[in-house]
Amino acid sequence: MTVALDVLGGFLGAGKTATINRLLSSAPVPIGVIVNDFGAVNVDEALIAQAGGDVVGLTNGCVCCAVGDDLGGAIGRLRQAAPAVTRIVVEASGVGDPRRIAQIARLERDLAHGLVIVAVNVRDLAGQLADPYLADTVQRQLARADRCLLTHADVVPAARLRQAVALLERLGIGPERMFLAGEEDQACFAPASGASGRFSAEAVTGDAPHADLFWRRHWPQARRVTRAALEAWLGGLPEQILRIKGIVSVADHDHPVLVQRAGAAQTLAEAPGTQPCGLVAIGRPPLPDLTWPDTTGFDVAIPTGEPVR
Amino acid sequence: MSDRTLIVARRIHTMNPAAPVATHLIHREGRIEAIGDLEAVAPFLDGAMRDDRFADAILLPGFVEGHSHFAEGIAWRFPYVGFFDRNAPDGRVHKGLKTIAEVVAGLRASAPADAAAPILAWGFDPIYFDGPRMTLADLDAVATDRPVAVTHASGHTMNVNSAVLELIGITEAAELDGLQRDADGRITGELMGPELIGRVRRMIGADAFAMGLDADGIRSFASLACRAGVTTATDLVADFSEGSIEAYQQVAQDDDVPLRMVPALGFFFYPGDSGVRRLAELRALAGPKLHLGMVKLVVDGSIQGFTARLRWPGYHNGAPNGLWYIAPAQLEALIELYHCAGAHLHIHTNGDEASEATVAAMERVLARHPRPDHRHTLQHCQMPDAALYRRIAALGLCCNLFSNHIYYWGDEHVAKTMGPTRAQRLSAARTATMYGVPIALHSDAPVTPLGPLFTAWCAVMRRTASGRVLGENERLTVAEALRAVTLGAAYTLKLDHLIGSLEIGKYADFAVLEHDPFEVDPEDLPKVGVRGTVVGGRYAAAGSPA
Numbered sequence: 013m014t015v016a017l018d019v020l021g022g023f024l025g026a027g028k029t030a031t032i033n034r035l036l037s038s039a040p041v042p043i044g045v046i047v048n049d050f051g052a053v054n055v056d057e058a059l060i061a062q063a064g065g066d067v068v069g070l071t072n073g074c075v076c077c078a079v080g081d082d083l084g085g086a087i088g089r090l091r092q093a094a095p096a097v098t099r100i101v102v103e104a105s106g107v108g109d110p111r112r113i114a115q116i117a118r119l120e121r122d123l124a125h126g127l128v129i130v131a132v133n134v135r136d137l138a139g140q141l142a143d144p145y146l147a148d149t150v151q152r153q154l155a156r157a158d159r160c161l162l163t164h165a166d167v168v169p170a171a172r173l174r175q176a177v178a179l180l181e182r183l184g185i186g187p188e189r190m191f192l193a194g195e196e197d198q199a200c201f202a203p204a205s206g207a208s209g210r211f212s213a214e215a216v217t218g219d220a221p222h223a224d225l226f227w228r229r230h231w232p233q234a235r236r237v238t239r240a241a242l243e244a245w246l247g248g249l250p251e252q253i254l255r256i257k258g259i260v261s262v263a264d265h266d267h268p269v270l271v272q273r274a275g276a277a278q279t280l281a282e283a284p285g286t287q288p289c290g291l292v293a294i295g296r297p298p299l300p301d302l303t304w305p306d307t308t309g310f311d312v313a314i315p316t317g318e319p320v321r
Numbered sequence: 322m323s324d325r326t327l328i329v330a331r332r333i334h335t336m337n338p339a340a341p342v343a344t345h346l347i348h349r350e351g352r353i354e355a356i357g358d359l360e361a362v363a364p365f366l367d368g369a370m371r372d373d374r375f376a377d378a379i380l381l382p383g384f385v386e387g388h389s390h391f392a393e394g395i396a397w398r399f400p401y402v403g404f405f406d407r408n409a410p411d412g413r414v415h416k417g418l419k420t421i422a423e424v425v426a427g428l429r430a431s432a433p434a435d436a437a438a439p440i441l442a443w444g445f446d447p448i449y450f451d452g453p454r455m456t457l458a459d460l461d462a463v464a465t466d467r468p469v470a471v472t473h474a475s476g477h478t479m480n481v482n483s484a485v486l487e488l489i490g491i492t493e494a495a496e497l498d499g500l501q502r503d504a505d506g507r508i509t510g511e512l513m514g515p516e517l518i519g520r521v522r523r524m525i526g527a528d529a530f531a532m533g534l535d536a537d538g539i540r541s542f543a544s545l546a547c548r549a550g551v552t553t554a555t556d557l558v559a560d561f562s563e564g565s566i567e568a569y570q571q572v573a574q575d576d577d578v579p580l581r582m583v584p585a586l587g588f589f590f591y592p593g594d595s596g597v598r599r600l601a602e603l604r605a606l607a608g609p610k611l612h613l614g615m616v617k618l619v620v621d622g623s624i625q626g627f628t629a630r631l632r633w634p635g636y637h638n639g640a641p642n643g644l645w646y647i648a649p650a651q652l653e654a655l656i657e658l659y660h661c662a663g664a665h666l667h668i669h670t671n672g673d674e675a676s677e678a679t680v681a682a683m684e685r686v687l688a689r690h691p692r693p694d695h696r697h698t699l700q701h702c703q704m705p706d707a708a709l710y711r712r713i714a715a716l717g718l719c720c721n722l723f724s725n726h727i728y729y730w731g732d733e734h735v736a737k738t739m740g741p742t743r744a745q746r747l748s749a750a751r752t753a754t755m756y757g758v759p760i761a762l763h764s765d766a767p768v769t770p771l772g773p774l775f776t777a778w779c780a781v782m783r784r785t786a787s788g789r790v791l792g793e794n795e796r797l798t799v800a801e802a803l804r805a806v807t808l809g810a811a812y813t814l815k816l817d818h819l820i821g822s823l824e825i826g827k828y829a830d831f832a833v834l835e836h837d838p839f840e841v842d843p844e845d846l847p848k849v850g851v852r853g854t855v856v857g858g859r860y861a862a863a864g865s866p867a
Contacts, residue, residue: 023648024648024650024651025650048592049592049593081519082519082523083516084520084523084524085523106648106651107644107645107646107647107648107651109498111498112498112499112514112516113516115495115496115497115498116497116516116517116520119489119490119491119495119497119520120490121490144633145630145645145649145674145678146648146649148641148642149644149645149648152641
């Protein structure tokens with residue numbers, strides 16, 4: 013049976029292991045993965061169906077093994093242990109060229125060309141490309157990538173994400189080849205037939221192709237709100253809001269509250285001094301249809317969506 | 322004391338500045354009890370056996386090879402097809418093969434009797450050939466019905482025949498980095514890069530560089546060492562597997578093997594902190610002839626293979642910069658891990674950017690965790706300029722320089738990799754010494770032959786294979802070069818209290834020489850005959866079976 017082989021590359025800290033962990037736990041069909049360091053893979057003990065030799069099988073049908081110093085051998089062991097698996101993902105080393113690994117792997121019998129996917133940590137990319145020690149290594153990895161998986165997008169300011177997107181474009185990687193880690197994993201690893209990331213699917217319109225990649229809104233606060241109501245409201249925000257920050261005056265406290273939320277991480281702290289109250293949110297399209305429940309005490313401000321600069 | 326032995330030699334160079342020359346020496350229990358003239362040894366003569374075998378010989382401290390691989394001892398199980406004449410462990414001189422036709426004939430002659438067995442050869446040196454490079458057709462002329470693979474001297478390139486291509490699944494259509502093609506796009510059979518070469522070795526059979534170490538291999542290496550006057554040598558990338566450790570131990574317990582062994586744990590065999598644990602497990606196995614505790618890191622590739630990391634403006638011929646085998650941030654973490662565990666680091670850095678990144682990482686680690694007398698050593702360290710050497714000196718790092726490279730690849734460095742100006746500072750021993758960097762000189766055997774007298778000659782004459790002098794101002798004196806291959810190397814191994822000079826209390830380890838290297842014309846250093854070695858007081862004649 014022909015098996016398709018993808019290689020997941022990316023510099024150190026790009027989020028390769030986290031991606032592997034997500035693929036293993038949520039693959040729609042069983043896949044095989046070959047990793048550098050099995051110890052780094054976060055497989056729940058309860059999910060391990062059998063562990064024989066250096067190939068571990070999971071209850072969902074996925075299998076995982078460590079590459080050691082023999083990629084061909086690892087592919088063989090994995091295929092023998094899980095003959096039904098039709099897709100194998102190989103994790104490249106942080107300094108290796110994933111295209112080169114794909115070339116070597118494809119010398120194995122009955123392996124079809126899959127994808128070379130390079131994970132890019134959007135927080136680190138600009139620094140890496142400015143670092144004379146690292147720039148050429150990172151560029152070399154990206155130069156022959158089929159697709160990029162953008163990681164850590166949920167923990168950086170939108171401007172940083174946008175900068176990374178622009179840098180990748182400058183390296184010749186169009187938005188149709190960029191995918192957001194997490195929500196677009198499956199699309200990114202889907203066989204090449206027409207899948208494309210949200211960056212292109214929804215954003216490429218008008219003169220400025222990425223002006224509406226992200227939206228930003230500012231809501232000034234006119235009336236005070238209780239802390240409990242604020243927390244409930246924050247908890248109910250839709251997924252596409254990447255980041256929210258601001259200072260909110262609360263009815264049941266002396267001091268206003270500093271709200272900071274990036275992805276799933278959220279903090280509410282006492283705000284220093286007396287500053288203008290309101291919230292700024294940054295998110296991906298579509299613009300959420302947010303209702304500001306005035307029962308909480310917020311005035312309903314007319315949101316002004318504006319492109320991020 | 323019945324086991325006291327008196328040695329009287331024509332002259333003994335001690336490398337001890339307080340008493341540099343002697344004629345008489347008493348050794349007991351493998352160590353030097355007295356050394357000097359007759360007066361110095363007189364109180365110990367009672368009952369001493371007199372050993373006159375060295376009466377007409379010159380004794381030096383046994384040479385210390387700070388960067389070699391015991392795989393040299395295994396390599397001779399396979400045909401040698403290098404350009405230069407080379408000594409095998411059995412003493413036979415293998416004539417250098419000067420044309421592709423000679424290589425093809427040599428391979429045919431050395432084919433294993435088993436008609437299906439692969440023909441695996443090593444040491445191929447096509448850079449010295451005029452005319453076209455070796456092709457698939459050349460090796461198909463050796464055999465078409467069995468695999469033929471020839472590893473180049475640098476270890477980074479391999480030529481194969483059609484049978485190998487078929488076995489490993491390479492077709493004309495293959496899109497494959499490192500698969501060389503001629504002007505018409507045809508595959509030449511030349512393969513580059515560790516992934517591709519590694520696959521060949523796995524598919525057609527392990528050669529000298531892929532086989533595990535065994536005791537016989539170490540014994541063969543020890544025979545070569547004895548012929549070269551070497552009494553202590555490193556095995557500078559070791560897997561520290563049960564098999565290797567058993568081989569070291571077996572050899573270490575055999576008094577007839579004239580070699581002290583200093584293997585270094587190769588970091589890439591041990592993910593995470595498992596290397597630290599492995600070193601701790603093995604600590605108890607160390608002894609007088611087996612020293613454990615060193616760790617080898619490999620930061621970049623080779624300059625002549627264009628895989629070394631060079632600083633701006635990069636390679637002279639415009640080739641893209643080389644490869645990090647360890648990313649700089651990971652390097653700092655690895656250095657910290659092993660440094661804090663008390664290990665002694667030997668770090669392969671060929672290009673100056675790799676050296677610089679290592680120095681920068683070392684600066685930060687040592688600022689956080691100062692440790693007096695760490696003696697971490699940059700291995701090869703071929704390209705630092707004066708400014709980088711000043712930083713190296715400030716950190717107390719040692720450098721083990723690859724002086725043999727000047728001869729074997731100096732012309733390549735002028736023409737392709739470094740250009741005529743930077744190539745002058747290849748293995749800049751004078752600059753290093755001027756700034757107080759402790760240095761050693763090495764062969765990297767089997768990359769170049771084991772032979773400290775030749776290595777010293779390289780550092781003294783700095784002459785390439787074509788006769789060009791590279792960096793006249795970087796020359797060492799004969800005395801400095803001989804110190805670097807004895808006490809200098811011992812210092813980089815943290816063994817200078819035991820070996821490297823002939824002083825009371827240190828091991829009775831000597832190189833037994835026919836001529837005085839301090840007196841011959843420096844040009845003739847490699848011609849100084851090595852009669853054998855003494856290790857722990859036991860004499861081994863060159864050519865005697867180990």
